[in-house]
Amino acid sequence: MTNCIFCDIAKGEIPSQKAYEDDLVYAFHDIRPLRPTHILVISKKHIASLAEVSAEDEAILGRILSISHKLAADHGSAEGFRAIINTGRIGGQEVPHLHLHILGGSEPVGAMVSKN
Numbered sequence: 289m290t291n292c293i294f295c296d297i298a299k300g301e302i303p304s305q306k307a308y309e310d311d312l313v314y315a316f317h318d319i320r321p322l323r324p325t326h327i328l329v330i331s332k333k334h335i336a337s338l339a340e341v342s343a344e345d346e347a348i349l350g351r352i353l354s355i356s357h358k359l360a361a362d363h364g365s366a367e368g369f370r371a372i373i374n375t376g377r378i379g380g381q382e383v384p385h386l387h388l389h390i391l392g393g394s395e396p397v398g399a400m401v402s403k404n
């Protein structure tokens with residue numbers, strides 16, 4: 289266990305409903321889904337937020353985005369989805385470990401611009 293809940297989830301030390309895993313990222317279903325499809329994609333490396341990334345993290349950032357459509361399509365949102373990365377206090381980030389929200393389902397996400 290570490291002091292980061294998402295690091296522990298990525299290592300399997302805290303259970304999660306896994307959606308995908310590869311060498312760089314881990315994806316799982318949000319515990320409080322806001323839409324029928326609500327998946328979080330996290331870096332396996334601990335990166336606190338988009339405010340903390342460096343050039344060496346570009347492969348991780350690319351992977352998070354490049355797998356997003358397949359993940360959405362494989363989990364009930366083939367016609368599109370919304371991708372959100374909350375960053376810092378102003379961005380409404382609650383868990384300080386970089387993660388992409390994939391939000392979707394069978395109906396348009398609509399006017400929602402944030403999770404609040």
Ligand code: 5GP
Binds near residue numbers: 373
């Ligand atoms: P943030 O506000 O940091 O962008 O989003 C954090 C997200 O993580 C929230 O949507 C919240 O429901 C989700 N979350 C927090 N703790 C856990 C957990 O232990 N398991 C899962 N599956 N999701 C979590």
Ligand code: ZN
Binds near residue numbers: 292333
């Ligand atoms: Zn972490």
